[in-house]
Amino acid sequence: QVQLVESGGGLVQPGGSLRLSCVVSGRSIDKYNLYWYRQAPGKQREWVAEISVSGTRNYADSVKGRFIITRDNTQNSVYLQMDSVEPEDTAVYYCKMSIWSGQGTQVTVSS
16 A cells, blocks of 8 residues: 655744655665646645656746755655745645655644
8 A cells, every 4th residue: 555644834934944754665666757836725625746767856936946856765754944934935745756645734834
């Protein structure tokens, strides 16, 4: 059974930083592209970032230059470093691998 568990969310002030983690169990991640998505209240889930098997990264325009996605195959994990956060980044953040997704971690940006 494949499970993805996100962590690292919380309350952060505008301009601050947060690092999200997603640990995958039940299958090795080394042959999969990995993704972060988010869903803000009242909005549809949107793609945030992705990292390929080879390490190529892509970002949504809204987070480009502020967020960094990384992966550690030895830890079977994917991370999202969030810097210079804005209130508009408030959402539940989900990691995704193929058909599997986690339960999400809440990020709230507020002063």
